[in-house]
Amino acid sequence: MGINEELIETARAMVAPGKGILAADESSGTIKRRFDAIGVESTEDNRRDYREMLFRTAGANEFISGVILYDETLRQKGADGTQLVDVLRGQNLIPGIKVDAGAVALPFAENELVTQGLDGLRERFAEYKQLGAKFSKWRAVITIGDGIPSTYCIQANAHALARYAALSQEAGIVPMVEPEVLLDGAHSIERCHEVSILTLRTLFRELAKQRVLLEGLVLKTNMVLSGNQASNRAPASEVARLTVDCFKQSVPASVPGIVFLSGGMPDDEATINLDAVSREAQKVGVPWEISFSYGRGLQGAPQKAWSGKAENVEAAQQAYYHRAKVTAAARQGAYSTAMENS
Numbered sequence: 522m523g524i525n526e527e528l529i530e531t532a533r534a535m536v537a538p539g540k541g542i543l544a545a546d547e548s549s550g551t552i553k554r555r556f557d558a559i560g561v562e563s564t565e566d567n568r569r570d571y572r573e574m575l576f577r578t579a580g581a582n583e584f585i586s587g588v589i590l591y592d593e594t595l596r597q598k599g600a601d602g603t604q605l606v607d608v609l610r611g612q613n614l615i616p617g618i619k620v621d622a623g624a625v626a627l628p629f630a631e632n633e634l635v636t637q638g639l640d641g642l643r644e645r646f647a648e649y650k651q652l653g654a655k656f657s658k659w660r661a662v663i664t665i666g667d668g669i670p671s672t673y674c675i676q677a678n679a680h681a682l683a684r685y686a687a688l689s690q691e692a693g694i695v696p697m698v699e700p701e702v703l704l705d706g707a708h709s710i711e712r713c714h715e716v717s718i719l720t721l722r723t724l725f726r727e728l729a730k731q732r733v734l735l736e737g738l739v740l741k742t743n744m745v746l747s748g749n750q751a752s753n754r755a756p757a758s759e760v761a762r763l764t765v766d767c768f769k770q771s772v773p774a775s776v777p778g779i780v781f782l783s784g785g786m787p788d789d790e791a792t793i794n795l796d797a798v799s800r801e802a803q804k805v806g807v808p809w810e811i812s813f814s815y816g817r818g819l820q821g822a823p824q825k826a827w828s829g830k831a832e833n834v835e836a837a838q839q840a841y842y843h844r845a846k847v848t849a850a851a852r853q854g855a856y857s858t859a860m861e862n863s
């Protein structure tokens with residue numbers, strides 16, 4: 522199989538019908554914040570125990586196709602000495618790796634960020650390939666506020682995303698390109714719609730310029746939402762209509778799949794909105810698989826249930842299994858709130 526065929530096959534498997542992706546790629550700082558919230562110290566062993574528990578959850582692979590890892594996890598061994606990558610492979614889960622080095626201040630652009638991490642990336646990809654990564658992720662953030670985002674910020678982030686995506690494909694690793702228009706702010710859903718379209722159009726222009734194979738990538742992005750401080754937040758039906766419209770205006774049909782981040786939406790909202798978007802997509806007809814790649818949306822409940830105690834492992838795995846199951850149902854437009862009590 523040629524490199525392109527392999528990329529296409531992996532990208533399709535990542536968005537296989539009925540399945541989504543677990544984002545477990547929290548950086549050291551982020552996982553510390555999550556652990557602080559449940560009173561667990563963020564040690565290497567605790568991070569391993571927690572993540573291994575998720576990866577070994579029996580039956581979750583019916584709903585989950587792959588997992589995004591942080592650098593540490595890709596190199597880590599489970600409690601019994603098995604590489605965690607092999608634990609994933611044993612469960613038929615595709616291993617992925619977060620490769621960006623985080624967002625930093627964009628010079629001469631107040632309150633705007635650009636994602637860094639391109640230096641040495643070709644060499645890092647060669648190593649990640651050796652370690653077993655089949656896909657990668659790079660997150661760019663676009664902030665809505667007074668007079669922002671600037672075209673400069675959208676351009677700079679799209680350029681970096683495309684540079685990253687080309688290097689990833691060159692290494693035979695599927696890029697998951699993630700432009701995230703942030704939920705933070707008091708903006709209207711219409712403003713999010715407009716900014717998301719502009720961001721995605723700019724991104725796909727840049728991907729084309731940099732010769733990225735569209736069939737061999739996955740787009741990870743935000744739903745079109747009212748800001749979290751908006752006084753009148755749009756309902757799920759409006760989220761669905763404007764999200765699908767945004768993609769129709771900006772995402773080429775050859776992209777195999779679009780997956781959502783949960784972005785700080787509460788679990789129930791992340792599920793209900795995904796269900797509404799899936800129903801809308803089925804109604805109007807779309808060329809892409811539409812799915813999820815949630816971090817907080819899948820992990821909030823199991824983190825709370827676990828709270829760092831070995832005796833809670835079973836309850837935490839049940840909580841994770843349940844969120845994976847209902848989110849996968851929502852991805853097919855087959856969710857109902859009654860499922861929450863099953």
Ligand code: 13P
Nearest residue numbers: 544782783784815816817
């Ligand atoms: P959330 O679903 O918690 O937003 O995380 C997804 C992710 O990978 C952000 O980069």
